[in-house]
Amino acid sequence: MESTLAAPDALSLGLASPRPVPAVPEAPAEDLPLFAYLKAIRTNAVSGWPRRAYEDLVIERRLMGRRSLTLSDPAGIRRVLMDNQANYVRTPASVRILRPMLGDGLLISEGASWRHQRRTLSPAFTPRATGELVPHIADAVAAALREIEAQARSGPVDLFPLLHRMALEIAGRTMFSVGMERHGEELRALMVAYSGRLGRPHLLDMLLPLRVPAPLDLPRALFRRRWVRFLDRIIAARAAETAPRAERDLLDLMGAARDPETGEGFPPEQLRDQVATMLLAGHETTAVALLWACTLLARDPESQERAAAEARAADADGDPRGALASRLTFTRAVIDETLRLYPPAFAIVRAAAGPDTLAGHAISAGDILLMAPWVIHRHRKLWRDPDAFDPGRFLPGAEPPARYAYLPFGVGPRVCIGASFALAEATLALAGLLARFRIAMPDGAPPMPAAVVTTQPDRAPLFRLTLRAA
Incomplete structure (x- = not known):
């Protein structure tokens, strides 16, 4: 059954050519054998879902004696993440992987601690509060574009590390009102060190309860000490700043x-x-989303030129707050469609604490529920032409996606508190890139998604950036 809430076709948007279909790993025809599936979880999760995952709203398999359901049914997703969310808790593997980096912060805290943190943080992430941070974002984007332009003059550019530095600069300026020259390289080195080994799920991470140490728990604890010392240093440096600031961070x-x-x-x-x-x-x-947006637009010149014209008109307006609010509608639609095709958080995993019923399936305590935005966003029963890149799905006047069929930031009480900030950041950064450069990719196979911690490219693609006429 095809959703009636799908987007208009290309002709209705004034785009003459069919919508491009990005390259992705081919889904296995059948369920992978156990050890091939475990390898996919560690190396590239998007290669592990079989074809039926994109056609059936619930699929089931056994994993080391435990029952696992991949859930794409909208009513079931609502049940897990909203109506009965207290019954579905984080798995030991997700806690083991996230806690060394995030401690007991909002993302992984539970119960009363989570409620206190959420209530306390909410005023800092309203759209109005995000608007206060837009000048910091705009300044960081402008600085990053100068660096990108300098490298683009020498030939094709490995854009991914430059986008990482741009996103780091945005983080530094919006968080601390300062650039990340002093701390950026150390931060990147720590992140690379963690994601390369410690951030990958090990079989025993999934099988052992939290009270039983897993083999990687000790090196993760040692990493945690280094990470805490680093964070304390940059917070202390910020506290020592005495110069007055025009904008709050x-x-x-x-x-x-x-x-x-x-x-x-x-x-x-x-x-x-x-x-x-x-x-x-x-x-x-943000860096991952911008990289995929550039890849998609390089293969879709019509959408790129439309977004570039909008960005240049908004840039001429001179007010980043106004541009974000009313002038960058197509650029924002490109970001929304990019997050549909390449959701950075490609899977949401919960374990059932007690019995329940989901989409007609009886759930027992200990069952694993996997809601995969990667699968849900490409599901044949939830989207029309789901594999195509079509920003028109998200333009004003288009039918909105079906409820619980679009989850780039999750849904329910634990929806990402920083969603409005992340969208503002990505939209302004992409607009800045497109206003200054025409983006193309040298001939060759496009990068493929590799989902381990986030949905990253499997290799660093080169881009050819041409300055647009002033």
């Missing part, structure tokens, strides 16, 4: 935040965990 907003019920703010260690969450979730996912 995110650390100001979080430091001043108070729980409306208790009046309590964050103690230093909890503020540090919030900083870690915002640094990692913000900078990594």
Whole structure:
């Protein structure tokens, strides 16, 4: 059954050519054998879902004696993430992988601690508060574009590390009102060190309860010490700044935040965990989303030129807040469609704490529920032409996606608190790139998605960036 809430076709958008279909790993015809499936989880999760995952709303398999369901049914997703979310908890593997980086911050805290953190942080992430940070974003984008232009003059550019530096610069300026010259390289080195081995799920991470040490728990704990020392240094450096600032930054907003019920703010260690969450979730996912947006637009010149014209008109307006609010509608639609095709968080995993019923399936305590935005966003029963790149799906006036069929930031009480900030950041950064450069890719196979921690490219693609006429 095809959704009636799908986007208009290309002709209705004034685009003459069919919509391009990005290259992705071919889905296996059948369920992978156990060890091939475990390898896919460690090396590239998107290669592990069989064809039926994109056609059936629930698929089931056994994994080391445990029952696992891949759930794409909208009503079932609502049940897990909203209506009965207290019954579905994080798995030991996800806690083991996330806690060394994020501590007990908002993303992985539970119960009363989570409710306190969410209430306290919410005022710092309203659209109005995000608007206060737009000048920081615009300044960081302008600085990054100068570096990109300098490299583009020498030939094809490996854009991914430059986008990482741009996202880091945005993180530094919005979080601390300063650039990341002093801390950026160390931050990147720590992240690469963690994701290369410690951030990959090991079989025993999945099988052992949290009370039983897994083989990687000790090296993760040692990493945690280094990571905490690093975060404490940059927070202390920020606290030592005495120069007055024209605009408040995110650390100001979080430091001043108070729980409306208790009046309590964050103690230093909890503020540090919030900083870690915002640094990692913000900078990594933004860089990945921008890389995929550039890849898609390089293969779709019509959409690129439409977005570039919009970005140049908004740039001439001279007001980044106004541009974001009313002038960058197509650029924002490109970001939304990029997040559909390449969701940075490609899977949401929960374990059932008790019995339930989902989409007609009886659930028992210990069952694993996997809601994969990668699969849901490409599902044949939820989207029309799901594999095609079509920003028109998200333009004003288009039918919105079906509820619970579009989850780039999750859904329900634990939806990403920084979603509006992330969208503002990515939209302004992409607009800046397109206003200055025409983006193309030298001939050759495009990069393929490799999903381990986020949905990254399997190799560093080269781009040819041509300055647009002033």
